[in-house]
Amino acid sequence: MVPVSASNTIAPVRVTPHRASAKEGARQAQIHRLLPKPLLIVILAALLVFSMVPVLYIFFASINSDLAVARGAFWPTELTFENYSKIWTTVDLGTGLVNSVLVAGGVAIVCAGLSVSTAYVLVRYAFRGRLLVLRGLLALQSIPGTLLLLPVFVLFSSAASTLGVQIIGTRWGLFLTYLTFALPFSTWVMVTYLRGLPRELEEAARLDGASPFKILTRISVPLSWPGIVVSGIFAFLLGWNDVLFASVMTRPESRTVAVSLQIFGATQEGGAVPVYGQMMAAALVCAVPVVVLYLIFQRYLVGGLTAGGVK
Amino acid sequence: MVTTPEARTRADALAADTTPEARTRADALAANAAASADATPARTAARRGGHPAPSSPPTGRPRRARKIGERDRPLWMLAPGGILMVVVILVPLVLGLVISLMDLDQYTLRQWISAPFIGITNYVEALTKSTLIQSIGISVGYAVLVTLICLPIGVAAALATQNRFRGRGLVRSLFLVPYVLPTFVVGTVWRTMLQPDGVGNAMLKNFGIDGGLWLNGPQSYWALVFVQIWASWPFIYLLVLSGLQSVDSEVHEASALDGAGWWTKLRYVILPYLKGPITLALIISFLHSVNNFTLPFVLFGIPAPADVNVLPVLTYITGFQNFRFGLSAAMAVISLILIAIPLFIYLRAVKLDTGEDGGSRVRK
Numbered sequence: 166m167v168p169v170s171a172s173n174t175i176a177p178v179r180v181t182p183h184r185a186s187a188k189e190g191a192r193q194a195q196i197h198r199l200l201p202k203p204l205l206i207v208i209l210a211a212l213l214v215f216s217m218v219p220v221l222y223i224f225f226a227s228i229n230s231d232l233a234v235a236r237g238a239f240w241p242t243e244l245t246f247e248n249y250s251k252i253w254t255t256v257d258l259g260t261g262l263v264n265s266v267l268v269a270g271g272v273a274i275v276c277a278g279l280s281v282s283t284a285y286v287l288v289r290y291a292f293r294g295r296l297l298v299l300r301g302l303l304a305l306q307s308i309p310g311t312l313l314l315l316p317v318f319v320l321f322s323s324a325a326s327t328l329g330v331q332i333i334g335t336r337w338g339l340f341l342t343y344l345t346f347a348l349p350f351s352t353w354v355m356v357t358y359l360r361g362l363p364r365e366l367e368e369a370a371r372l373d374g375a376s377p378f379k380i381l382t383r384i385s386v387p388l389s390w391p392g393i394v395v396s397g398i399f400a401f402l403l404g405w406n407d408v409l410f411a412s413v414m415t416r417p418e419s420r421t422v423a424v425s426l427q428i429f430g431a432t433q434e435g436g437a438v439p440v441y442g443q444m445m446a447a448a449l450v451c452a453v454p455v456v457v458l459y460l461i462f463q464r465y466l467v468g469g470l471t472a473g474g475v476k
Numbered sequence: 477m478v479t480t481p482e483a484r485t486r487a488d489a490l491a492a493d494t495t496p497e498a499r500t501r502a503d504a505l506a507a508n509a510a511a512s513a514d515a516t517p518a519r520t521a522a523r524r525g526g527h528p529a530p531s532s533p534p535t536g537r538p539r540r541a542r543k544i545g546e547r548d549r550p551l552w553m554l555a556p557g558g559i560l561m562v563v564v565i566l567v568p569l570v571l572g573l574v575i576s577l578m579d580l581d582q583y584t585l586r587q588w589i590s591a592p593f594i595g596i597t598n599y600v601e602a603l604t605k606s607t608l609i610q611s612i613g614i615s616v617g618y619a620v621l622v623t624l625i626c627l628p629i630g631v632a633a634a635l636a637t638q639n640r641f642r643g644r645g646l647v648r649s650l651f652l653v654p655y656v657l658p659t660f661v662v663g664t665v666w667r668t669m670l671q672p673d674g675v676g677n678a679m680l681k682n683f684g685i686d687g688g689l690w691l692n693g694p695q696s697y698w699a700l701v702f703v704q705i706w707a708s709w710p711f712i713y714l715l716v717l718s719g720l721q722s723v724d725s726e727v728h729e730a731s732a733l734d735g736a737g738w739w740t741k742l743r744y745v746i747l748p749y750l751k752g753p754i755t756l757a758l759i760i761s762f763l764h765s766v767n768n769f770t771l772p773f774v775l776f777g778i779p780a781p782a783d784v785n786v787l788p789v790l791t792y793i794t795g796f797q798n799f800r801f802g803l804s805a806a807m808a809v810i811s812l813i814l815i816a817i818p819l820f821i822y823l824r825a826v827k828l829d830t831g832e833d834g835g836s837r838v839r840k
Contacts, residue, residue: 199638200738217653219665237677279556290551298554305565309766309788309815311808319571381553406660408774409769430667431778434671441671451660451661
């Protein structure tokens, strides 16, 4: 009984070639070609070298000896996976990884839940100030972290003296900070996703007397898993990648892996033999969870990246 | 209890019709929508906590239906996120403004409320006695340079991967890897590569170039520009690629019929389509570079060489190395003013609302 929305009924009037022959396909490809072939090959080769050589270097250096890396070797002179076993004692990478997984993982889950309910209200209901909230979501993403670092630090320190709750130096402080900073973007991702969902199912449920909360949990959430995963991953990345807040708000035992690696790197020069091979192994270990997440959810993530435009 | 917008719209449309039977149909429709939505008033009222369920007379005029619809918006679902954002973003924002007017250091930090209030002295000191002006110059210069160099790279990459070829999927994935790597990893890796005896200089030696120092002295600026370009060009690539998807097939057909060469087609047919995405990409890329703290911090360490003492790093050092919290807050506020202009353009450029949203339907 729900009338089909206009966008569904007006089909684009386009004569698509029915079962295009190979010849026709080739003609189409010719027409759609943007660059001549030699130029295309030059661009692709140059950009692949530009972007992939440093990435390959991380791997090569991580299986090279510390000394060879310090001397500037690109290709590994001796194959050794020793670096990967040594890093756990050279630097407390294990604690960092556990902290990062706990904080960023927790942020991802809570943020995904909060952003979907917030976005649902923003997309489906009208209220005074709705546009202001939407605009605010975009503006809040762009506030530089350095502006908020000090006041947040002061605020959290006062919580210790006035409320008796120690936040600075604990994982909770980081959790709260990252969760809040991730919310605007994750909510924006969910807003763009929920807009694309058909309303018909929700309306059917509404006619059956379902409450808004029930409609959200039983209908909208199951339909929007891809969007929820993306907003969760972006929240995870924010927590995983941050150095600014973690460098100020943590103690050695609550350090995230980002700070561990940064300190590891900053303390190399001046020492006897810098352990660059191990450092590259540690860098790779820090990068792997992120790259794996990206490879698995690439299709969805790319859409999300362009939706809000923030790393 | 929200009536369906479609039902409402239809009821409204019919109500505009003045014939008696149309009126009746409109009333029936609206009543139907209202009644079915009112099926669970008690439960909903209980959840909304405190707001008593209003007695809903079964009038079922369209106007009435709308009012009922507006009463049951689950606005409480905005509360958790809203409270967090107010406490951890908006309150600190105001607090930052207050602190920038105070003489706050490590001794007065514990009782920061009673720290001496010194008006705009911090701002005056930041602008006249600190290296803030130099830092603004470095930050803006480097961000503009990075953005302008990333643009042709991103556009070329998007054009090259738009047409189908064997292995295109792989190439597209590989292009994004530098962008996906965490910034602290990028910084650590390039810090190693750019050591005086590192692999960077070893490669330059193959071409007969003596690289010299990259992490200290005047060349550090170019190191920062280069690494930031390496890590951030794929973002422009992504936005341009999504812009290219919106070019219709007919456009290609038409330019082929006109016998346009590839450059003519690119310059006069394709590029005009990309104006929007490119503008957006430039603004965001600029903001991203100006705000980037992690890369210079990890790449050069603290204290940063004077040539790469960008705004976020200067603010950080003033606050958490020199413990001049008030001065640091003043610098942060000045940097916010600096990014306000591109930010404003960005906010205007992004389409906030679409016709499909609940809001635009109810608002008249």
